[in-house]
Amino acid sequence: MESSTEKILITGALGQIGTELTNKLVNIYGKENIIVSGLDKADNSQTSAGFYERMDVTNTELVRRIIQEYKISTVYHLASLLSGTSEQQPLFAWKLNVEPLINFLEMAKEGLIQKIFWPSSIAVFGTGIPKENVGQNVILNPATVYGISKLAGEKWCEYFHHKFGVDVRSIRYPGLISWKTPAGGGTTDYAVEIFYKAIEEKKYTSFISENTAMPMLYMDDAIDATLQLMNAPKNHLSVHSSYNLGGMSFTPKQLADEIKKHIPDFEIRYNPDFRQAIADSWPASIDDSVAKKDWNLNYTFGISEMTEDMIKNLRMKLAIG
Ligand code: AKB
Numbered sequence: 275m276e277s278s279t280e281k282i283l284i285t286g287a288l289g290q291i292g293t294e295l296t297n298k299l300v301n302i303y304g305k306e307n308i309i310v311s312g313l314d315k316a317d318n319s320q321t322s323a324g325f326y327e328r329m330d331v332t333n334t335e336l337v338r339r340i341i342q343e344y345k346i347s348t349v350y351h352l353a354s355l356l357s358g359t360s361e362q363q364p365l366f367a368w369k370l371n372v373e374p375l376i377n378f379l380e381m382a383k384e385g386l387i388q389k390i391f392w393p394s395s396i397a398v399f400g401t402g403i404p405k406e407n408v409g410q411n412v413i414l415n416p417a418t419v420y421g422i423s424k425l426a427g428e429k430w431c432e433y434f435h436h437k438f439g440v441d442v443r444s445i446r447y448p449g450l451i452s453w454k455t456p457a458g459g460g461t462t463d464y465a466v467e468i469f470y471k472a473i474e475e476k477k478y479t480s481f482i483s484e485n486t487a488m489p490m491l492y493m494d495d496a497i498d499a500t501l502q503l504m505n506a507p508k509n510h511l512s513v514h515s516s517y518n519l520g521g522m523s524f525t526p527k528q529l530a531d532e533i534k535k536h537i538p539d540f541e542i543r544y545n546p547d548f549r550q551a552i553a554d555s556w557p558a559s560i561d562d563s564v565a566k567k568d569w570n571l572n573y574t575f576g577i578s579e580m581t582e583d584m585i586k587n588l589r590m591k592l593a594i595g
Contacts, residue, residue, distance in 0.1 A: 280347050282303060282347070282348045283311065284308065286351075286352035289353075290457045293454055296308065300323055305323065308323065310325070311326070334373075342386065347387065349391070351374065356460035357420040358461055360420035368423055372427055372430070389442075389504070391500065394424045394515075397421035398424050399414060417551075418552050435514040445517050449462020449488055451465050451584065453584050461552045461553050464481055476539055487558035489559055490524065491521030502570065522573075533581060
């Protein structure tokens with residue numbers, strides 16, 4: 275475990291991963307050591323989650339100033355546009371998903387930061403490879419703007435590691451399912467929306483077709499995996515682009531059947547939109563044996579445990595809210 279003098283900056287801290295990762299990091303390191311940043315709210319105030327800095331990550335000078343001011347040692351750089359939104363704003367997706375990462379890598383090269391975490395995605399794989407059990411080292415041929423930006427980011431991480439010894443660690447997240455903060459703009463997000471609609475309206479129209487399988491991960495497992503990777507001894511790591519993470523794999527129909535075990539009158543319909551083409555270019559399942567070997571990746575939640583936990587927690591949240 276890192277010492278509590280560690281100073282951590284989290285970008286995209288108000289997003290789906292950011293909110294839950296922030297809580298976990300505050301518990302481990304204390305809120306005085308956590309600086310959360312996002313585009314919203316007031317500047318430089320101390321919140322229950324640590325110091326808050328309103329920060330546009332594309333503003334390289336501002337980011338550098340904050341890194342220096344707080345003497346940041348570790349950055350979790352999560353700010354990103356997801357796959358659906360990236361297709362609608364391709365140039366902005368490139369600017370947001372790639373350029374700030376290079377800025378952080380440069381600062382690590384200069385010795386201003388000691389360690390970086392950056393999320394990649396199963397979107398890097400793309401077309402022309404088998405769909406099942408896709409391995410760590412297959413040909414990467416992304417078919418989406420988001421996938422292109424994530425592949426470029428992976429290559430920058432690898433380059434800065436090999437050339438300058440930068441300690442940057444990354445995971446190719448599958449779809450992430452969680453109840454605390456809604457997801458936004460992703461192709462796998464049907465698997466979050468479906469729970470809200472099942473509880474509130476007992477029906478859902480999926481924008482992904484019935485039998486399209488994608489890899490998914492429950493947020494608790496995603497946070498644990500992220501911290502396991504960040505705490506792994508440097509010399510155990512053999513991948514310096516980004517580690518495959520498989521989690522579980524299911525189709526909208528399989529998820530709906532699982533939900534029906536808790537909400538028997540739930541009904542699902544299918545009306546695929548532009549995100550279906552994105553899903554069609556992604557793997558159905560992932561081989562994550564390299565992460566299991568290098569840093570003991572493991573999971574607690576399968577589809578039934580995840581469904582039960584989502585419904586229990588969302589029912590409470592929606593009843594209160
Ligand atoms: C998305 O659907 O865009 C993301 C991802 C798999 O990276 N959840």
